[in-house]
Amino acid sequence: MWRDRTNLFISFRQSYTHHPQKKNVFSGPSSNGFGEGASSLSEERRGLMSAGAYEDDGDVVIEMDLLPPRWLDIQDEVTEILSDIAAQTRKLEQLHQKHVLPGFDDDDVKKREERQIEEMTQQITRQFQNCQKAIQRIDKMVRESKHTGGISKGEETMAKNLKISLATRVGDVSSLFRKKQSAYLKKLRTLGGFSTPIDRSSTPMVSNPYTDPSLMESESDRSFSQAALSQAQQRLQHNPNETIIAQREREIEDIAQGIIELANIFQELQTMVIDQGSMLDRIDYNVERMAVDMKAADKELTVATGYQKKSVKRKIILLLILLVVGMIILLGIKLSSKKSSPASTPLPGPKSPADIPRPPRVMFARRQGTDPAMNILRRDTWDWRRRRKRRIRNLDELGLEGL
Template identity: 70%
Template sequence: MWRDRTNLYISYRQSYAHHPAKKPKYSSSTGNGYSDSFASGSSERQGLMSAGAFEDDGDAVIEMDLLPPRWADVSDEVTELLTDISGKSVKLEKLHQKHVLPGFDDEEVKKTEEGEIEKLTQDITRGFHECQKAIQKVEQMVRESKQQGGISKGEETMARNIQISLAGRVQEASAGFRKKQSAYLKKLRGLSGMAVPIDRASTPLYSNYTDPSLMESDADKSYSQSTLQQTSQKQLTSNDAAIMQREREITDIAQGIIELADIFKELQTMIIDQGTMLDRIDYNVERMAVDVKAADKELKVASGYQKKGTKRRIIFLLILLVVGMVILLIVKPKRHRGADENVIPP
């Protein structure tokens, strides 16, 4: 397991004061026994860091008066949780494939597999709950910083954007895991001989959502709830220990799917409350690129219209001149003819 500390390093690097206060330069003799020649510093050592950045004992002092905000660690925490969830999901998927295969394994082996599947499922679901709590902490930190007056408008917007980005990542991961769990639940229902209700892909007849992802989440939840009802009825009429164990496994998976659907819905509500995608930096950058391209096209069209308008004005002016010359040519001979008629012959 590894942790990405690049963003934290960049925050530290940006917060370092590029013009630190002057520090006392090397003294001729240090208290720890360094010679005068070493205290003066070699050219290589002084070339890396300015002499003002060293204390009298030769230790480098880097001023870091600006620390990254508290919510900067939430991103690393969520990333680490999602990485752990991803690894466990791969392992759980392999156990699912192995568990539904027909075989002649004894009941102890099956129980061991079911125990591992149940433990991994609970760990993954608990991980999504921890991600949700970590994302909610960002809003609480921003609220506390605003009350203390220690956060700027830009930092608040950045915190909101990070919160929306993290919520989207957790949403995507939880939706993928929920689909795998629904497929596994469908296979278990087939193995236990339960009647399969309406296909999970088909959405309910009535839904309060227009977002396809929320409609799919609602369909998964409805499918799991119908499974719980059938399982509870079957447990009342069955006394077989193996069947009871299978029904308990189906019940746990269905309840896990319902929890994941609720987490997905809450994260979606959080994203909508924060302004959906309008405040996201990447979305704004993409929209800006699209708007700039559209503006460039409009400028080209306007430039073409302007050039065509100049040509049309010149053509119209020439047409007017031609019409005027024609009128002059028609009127001038009539005037000469009238003048000739008025002349009295001698």
């Protein structure tokens, strides 16, 4: 097995800080002249070595200012373990298929196959536990680096992201392995003629939209295995003398116990992921909420655009209504002013021209016109005639004549 470290070497070379003006601390009369000749090194050579990068014996000293964090080694370790688990899972699946096939093999062959299946299952389970312990070491390394003060905020965030990534990968592999074990357990119970106490639901109903379906599936596997384990123990107690039944029930117990251990490991790994943030803060949930909000915002913008287009028409209609109301008001004022002005009526004449003399300037009474002065003259003339009539009437009543 080999590893490609070219990219890591390039990152170290790019992150190395060069100091071409730095003096060689080992330079002297007997330093082979390398300290004085450091400035004449080529650009490519100075990219790998500092100005005083030579010891007295001529060996080259390459300084590394930045080293990768320690928890990056855990990533390689977990990756190797997962690759081994994948290879062993394929072998175990082949053994499962061979073991459940009907045949005429003797009991020794069956027992040998059962031992191989049991040993390989236990080995895979231990490897999952090793992955879990390796992931838990990341927190320990981060705490130690915090105490020594040799970790930055960015490195701490990178450690948390690495922990979540590894826990998710291990959880996916353990979930797949647990499903295969549950299917094999069902086949064993079917071949043995045992009734299944609780059927495992392949697609559990999610009552809470914020509940992780993988956790619900893990709980389903756990409950199914526990029920199968308890039923197998009861069968052993009722029928202790039946060898075939006892052997099959012990095999079922081992598989059910392994499934329960895998469910516990998966639950702890999921707890590591959930502890880094609430399930409401998942990226997929935020993306879904953003899509819903964007659709609602698009609808609101469409409605607002329609209102803005209709506002100009509404303003024009309102202006026309105001103009019509103004014209009606002006027309009413004009008509009321015409009705308030008095009409020109002819002055009443005297009973007889002989009794009542004509007033002075009576010639103007017959003239028709709308001159205000003429109207005043007519009113004065009418008043004078009325007083004259009243005076004549009074004299007639008193019996005085000749006045």
